[in-house]
Amino acid sequence: MYTTMAPMLVQAKQEGKGIPAFNIHALEVVPMMALTAAEKNCPVILQASVSTAKYIGFHLLTAVVREVVAALEIPVALHLDHAAKLEDISAAIDSGFSSVMFDGSMLPMEENISRTREAVAIARKASASIEAELGIVGRGEVTGSNPYTDPDDAARFVAETGVDALAVGIGTHHGQYKAKTNINLDVLKAIHEKVSIPLVLHGGTGVRDEDVRTCIRLGMHKLNFGTELNVSWVRAAKEVFGAAELNESLRGLMTRCNNAMADTIRKKIDLVRF
Numbered sequence: 606m607y608t609t610m611a612p613m614l615v616q617a618k619q620e621g622k623g624i625p626a627f628n629i630h631a632l633e634v635v636p637m638m639a640l641t642a643a644e645k646n647c648p649v650i651l652q653a654s655v656s657t658a659k660y661i662g663f664h665l666l667t668a669v670v671r672e673v674v675a676a677l678e679i680p681v682a683l684h685l686d687h688a689a690k691l692e693d694i695s696a697a698i699d700s701g702f703s704s705v706m707f708d709g710s711m712l713p714m715e716e717n718i719s720r721t722r723e724a725v726a727i728a729r730k731a732s733a734s735i736e737a738e739l740g741i742v743g744r745g746e747v748t749g750s751n752p753y754t755d756p757d758d759a760a761r762f763v764a765e766t767g768v769d770a771l772a773v774g775i776g777t778h779h780g781q782y783k784a785k786t787n788i789n790l791d792v793l794k795a796i797h798e799k800v801s802i803p804l805v806l807h808g809g810t811g812v813r814d815e816d817v818r819t820c821i822r823l824g825m826h827k828l829n830f831g832t833e834l835n836v837s838w839v840r841a842a843k844e845v846f847g848a849a850e851l852n853e854s855l856r857g858l859m860t861r862c863n864n865a866m867a868d869t870i871r872k873k874i875d876l877v878r879f
């Protein structure tokens with residue numbers, strides 16, 4: 606069933622479990638993602654970056670997700686990942702996304718608060734859920750400047766914005782898949798003591814399995830996995846397409862790539878639903 610993100614995260618928090626959030630990179634993977642989560646009886650967040658949502662089209666993506674999940678018993682939310690512009694938040698909400706993330710993490714604290722409040726107002730009008738970010742999640746394999754979220758800032762940010770979930774910087778990186786990150790669990794612990802809403806792990810691919818579970822125990826109930834899913838599809842594609850005859854059905858070739866991604870999805874679900 607199509608639903609919003611906030612109640613899923615509240616329930617996950619009560620149960621001490623995580624909700625996986627899988628990044629859609631193309632429309633082709635949407636049915637496979639939803640059906641794999643349903644097979645595992647796992648509530649799931651399907652999320653798209655602004656670039657992906659624009660590539661597919663906000664309305665088309667919403668229509669497909671709604672249609673695919675209508676008959677499923679698991680809750681499924683469609684979430685816009687890392688929107689830095691309010692116009693993109695509005696486009697997603699207007700097309701029927703049930704959840705959005707406003708990412709003002711690159712802005713000074715005061716501006717991040719005020720812009721996030723505007724995004725919250727847009728989401729609330731449509732009864733949609735909203736995630737925001739404070740601190741820095743790196744990109745790629747290298748570490749930037751101090752990425753850590755200040756726990757006191759996080760408490761104030763949540764109180765003043767009223768968001769449903771908060772992404773925090775604990776040393777993770779987007780796009781990382783070649784090595785694992787040494788995350789700062791002390792920072793997470795300190796944030797967890799001061800913030801009661803569900804926290805969000807970005808860059809989940811680069812985090813060791815045991816650390817993912819510790820993150821859940823320390824209040825992270827939305828766990829984002831994008832890169833590893835993409836890697837498993839592309840790795841299969843290199844092999845499958847490389848060996849294919851030119852007149853072979855594209856359907857069959859893509860199904861094998863989807864199956865490889867589905868295996869990774871099952872592993873991530875087992876990781877967060879322990």
Ligand SMILES: [Zn+2]
Pocket residue numbers: 687742779807808829
């Ligand atoms: Zn992210």
